[in-house]
Amino acid sequence: MKKIKFIFITVVAVTMAACSSDADYEGLNKDPNNPVEASAESLFSAAQKTLVDEVNDIDYRDAPFTLYAQYAQQTTYTDESQYDMKNRGIPGEVFSEVYQNILFDLKDAASLVTDDDFKSAQIELLAVYAWQYLVDNFGDIPYTEALKVVGADQVLAPKYDDDATIYVDLMSRAVAAKTLLAGSGKGFSSADFVLAGDKDAWVKFANSLIVKIGVRATGNTFKSEVEAAASGAVASNADNVTMDYEGSTPNTNPSWLELVQSGRNDYVLGKPIVDALTSTDLEDPRQDVFFDPTSKIDGAYKGGVIGQKSAWSAHSKLGTKLFDPTFRGVLFDFAEISFYLADAAARGWSVGGDAATHYANGIKASFTDWGLTEAAADAYLLKPKVAYATADGTSDEKIGKQLWIAMFNRGFEGWTAYRRYGGAPLTQSELGAGDFKEVPRRLTYPVVEQTRNPSNYTAASTAIGGDEQSTKIFWDN
């Protein structure tokens, strides 16, 4: 009987021990290895780095804009150079990266900042930058109902908003954030990789953003905002908003991953940029930094025909700076802002100088930023096909061509310069199926939107005139 008692006591004891309370059970379901709370700093810094990565990436799957801008051409497998974005899932990469890993983390960070206007402004300015990037890629996008995965106002299938209308809101947000910078607070400093919490520099960031939004929109919608911001924007290369990468993974320049670490020789120079810079009209001195002088073929640079297989050995390569893992990433530079101001001036806006001056500033800034002398820039500007007064085409085309050249390391801005201004001598793809041959005017919506958000997707497609690569963003001419 003793044994039986023992068994019963054991059973009862085990049962008692197991009958934990509901609260104990719930406690087991909380992950001990991941934090329930995160600081605004850690979210802000992660979002900022992701944003700089995103706009400086050249990976053919994640952000093939350097191919769309035709700075480069693929060697063997040419799907992206032939603008096949749907089968390669490119739109989904851009869309999810920006919404999930930049904008949502920024929104989360903003909710954690209570009494620091500077921090709130920093978050807001990065968010507006990222929103503009999304609009400039897709056109209409989910905006007012976006980023509501959690909370009382949860929306799992957000509606799309009109791109031009979003621009109006982005402009007011940028202006408001600039005002907020005058408020209290210490701001993010060590978590701020681009400007290290320098408030004056953030004011320039805000003004530059206002200029970029205001000038990219056509017409005079944002004339007054741009005029108010022009003099306070990035005004020299010293003001450039850049981030220095580290020498080792995972913190290298994302271009290095594709160009060096992959071990693949995927990209040679594109024929349009080579032909433009080496033409007798330009004989652009930047060719020897943009391109690798040791890769000349029979003494001359040779770019791959867009869309065609282009053997590595038979074509010239991108400049060595792009192969440096620590090569800086850029959000704004003086060259870019100068060309925007040139456009503003050409439209008759009062932005402190005429179009030719800003245009020349842009070229000079590009030269010196790439290590060339101002004298070389001055000489270059004397060429009739370069000087604003005598260069070919409309003002837009003049600006477009030089902005395209200056944005060599920033594929997205180069592609956008072409779409916004024309002027750049891009060609259609030699090969490829159907309308893929034309340089895309936008990214199509991610395929998953068709199944995850079908009614809003359909409405947006109709609203923009069809979810095609050839559909134009509202500012496209």
Added chain:
Amino acid sequence: MKTKFIQILTLSFLVMFQWSMAQQVVTGIVTDADGVPLPGATVVVQGTTNGTSTDFDGNYSITASQGDVLAVSFVGYGAVSVEVGASATINVTLSADNQLNEVVVTALGITREKKSLGYAVQTINGDAIGDVQAFNPVESLSGEVAGLDIQSYNTMGGSANVVIRGYSSISGSNQALFVVDGTPISNSTPNTAEVVGGQGGFDYGNGAMDINPEDIASVSVLKGAAASALYGSRASNGVILITTKKGKVKSSGLGITVSSQLVMGSVDESTLPSYQYEYGQGYGGNADGYYLDPWDGTAVVNTTDDASFGPKLTGQEVHHWYNMIPELTDLYQKTAPDNPGAPAGTVAGFFDTQITSTNSIAFEGANDSGNFRLRYTNANISGILPNASIDRNSFNFSGSQMLRDDLRVSAGITYTNTDATGRYGTGYDGQNVFQGFRQWWGSTIDLNMDKKVYDLTGGNYSWNMFGMDTTGTTPDTTPHYFNNPYWMRDHMYNTDNRNRYFGNLAIDYELNEEIKFLGRVSFDQYDFVKEERIDVGSVDVSRYYVSHQTSSERNYDFIASYNKNINDRVNIDGNIGWNLRVQKWDYLTAETNGGLNIPGLYALSNSANPITSSDISNYDATKKVDGLYGRVSVGIDDTYFVEATYRSDRSSTLPKANNRYNYPSISGSVILSNLFDSSIVDFAKFRANYAEVGADTNPYRVFQSYLLVAGFNGQPQATNPSTFNNESLKAESTKEYEFGLELDLYKNRLGLDISVYDRTTEDLITPLQISNATGGNAFYVNAGSVQNKGVELVLNANPVRLADFNWDITANWSTYSSKVIELGKDASGNEIEYLNFADLQGGISIGAKKGDEYGVIRGTDFVYHENGQKIKTSTGAYENSDSNTEILGSIIPDWTGGIKNKFTYKNLSASFLIDIQKGGDVFSLDARYSSLTGILAESTRLNANGVSIREPVADGGGVLLPGVNADGTPNNVYGEAGDYTTVEGYVYMPAANYVYDASFVKLREVSIGFTFPDRLIDRTFIESANVSLIGRNLWIIHSNVPYSDPEAGLSAGNIQGYQSGAYPNIKEIGLSLKFQF
């Protein structure tokens, strides 16, 4: 006289009485109704533990007293009791299963008379698994059980997918639960999302592999919800219940069994690509296709491209890749002709013979109060690839002891150590040799040269080196996309070691005849170390990865049982039980960052860059579920049976408010054959049931947390995860109806068991995929309902039954249709139409579509004219659908079946199993990529003009695709097919072109056995001896998937119907020996 007669009579009685009291040795033979001996039948003196089993000739020998009752039983046959009389010889004839008294093991190990069950249970003898063993024993169940789908993927030691009655959970596991002697055994697959999604990695097998076939006495498959309801939530996918062998009393011999199998496996060449050997390596079509070399200006093969659209081979003298390697002094800078024809070292020749050897020894014994069995097995496999082997050592002990007349203690433990090197790389990855062989390859590459160069230099000189496609004056011998496959196997390999322990300790207490108690603690734990390596010099970034995983499960059970015959007509039988399950996971994984510094040193400390938080992951979780349940069963007149169960579970993985869920089942049966007399029908039973089963989920799906990622510039970083959790989740539920009919006809020579079921799962805990614009990618919700309706048929026939010759047929057939009833609503209240499981390479997605089948394959389709023909474009290529969400197929087969024939002639037996699948589809990434790399023989065929399709259309070449113009008139435009932009390649073909019907007919198992007759061994110490010739997967009789095994795929899981770098079928043939001493 009268007195004398009485005296004599009395004396006789006394003598007889005394004689009858004496112990004697009773011998005899146990046969079936036709006199065929039954080896392994159990003979027990009733009321004692004195027992034995028959030898291979059906003979037994047991010590018994006159008046004792011998109980003789054998799986699949009705038990018979015989009283010991005066004769020392008792021959017993057993009738093939008339189901009247067959006992089966059901949920929680409760043994029940099969006739009383209201649900389907299919039982398989352990021999069916043990006779022709696969290295993964789970695979041996393939084709044996109606409604049980087993799929394996041809990788050494890789996983098997085990699904009963189809897929019903969308995000959760659909794998069946394995229970060994009451111990639930983890059957999880420790594979990464990359392996499951086809992006590469190693298949580490599934947990049930550690069950040793040598230990299995019988297997019961509980298919429906009613059968498994008592197991609670985790059994909602069905249960495979394994009863292990126990020590038995031996009347003679030492109680030692030795068995040994040696199996040789070779690659089935019908599942390898058929290559073209007329055109060389590279892209570039018919034109020049060669580079010029720096030495003498002759042609150099375009080694930089990983394809076979190069120049037409004419015998021209060229520098091959191996002529550019300075260490190969005899060949360096030399040339050789680019002769067409198969190379000396072909892909088929790359593979080794797979050798599997299994050696086991078991000791067993028993006495009046206890029994034990101890078994050791070594199983060793060396695979078809170089540097691939697994060594598995396994011990099992089981024993039980009566401590008192009413108290029994029993224990069992199985320990398995698995030590593996060089598992096969899977999917679209540089570690999978088939990514090259099937997709990107130079079909004329002589693999003997790869081996020669590697053996000589030890370096990574590849057929796919940059060669002359780099600027410079000497060729660049750096590998471009593909490594030397021999180097790869030695320098990019994994090792892993797993220690697994499972077993239980149980105490049975019998209070009286009617009431019994069981207390049991069972455990299953494994410690798993996985290491993966990529050496410096590879195409990929060098890497060392190590993962330490400990996973354990403990179950505490307390069960009280009651069984009473209320009167002659009514029997009541029931249980009340309590269970606590505690599962723990502790994983620590780390890898180097940015490569290795020192080649060949695989250590975290050899990381090129400092290891960051992105390179480390740590997962710790505990899950507890406690449940209380009851069962009551009433039998009336041995004809009407009804049973009801109820269980209440509480799970730590659900929110506090919803953590308890309850579910009932009811089942009943009627023995129809007791209600009428028939000369044809021996036995007939109708059964019906309804059951609900609740299910919980995995840890950490309720509360939200952040992810810490690598810091930048000294600054810590955090981000939101892409999947959002939900604090109002509730349990999933499964509801199932089932009806069945069992028949035995013509004196048990024809048996039939039919089941019809309708199962609906509701409130599935699903990571609902949401617009990324929400800031997330998925949100856990209770959404979705899947309905599976099916029919299962098991047929047993005994067409020939003679004294010396017997022929048995066991056949099974099952079909089911799966329908996604709903997928829930999004926040705007709109019905969700589609839920994606995976976007896979090749423009394919696999998911569930509302109103359609579970597991549809979607992508771009052809565009069809109303006359049914495919429409083509002006270039002669096919038009593609605008949408890439067209439904192209389904992973669900139309039906599956198996037929096993077994012939016995005297001491010789032969059996073969044919396994059949009809329907189901598979997308082949191999076919898609090979369509534009020009490696396949069909890419050089002649067109109707008698010209090679590779020639330009202008020269009479090209392809005239069958189809029509937009107006319905036949296609008359030849398309170019001489380059990777061929109209037959994926650049122009829709994804639908690479979806194939996955039907197959396979000769799955063959066994020819010989049992040594007694006269040969009775003077030896050998008790019995058996030798068999065995074969597995010898012949794919029918398949529609070109160059591939239709069953090949990624790994176990919900993503099926997809092949990428698929491994070929392995034909196995071997010898099996079994001795008892």
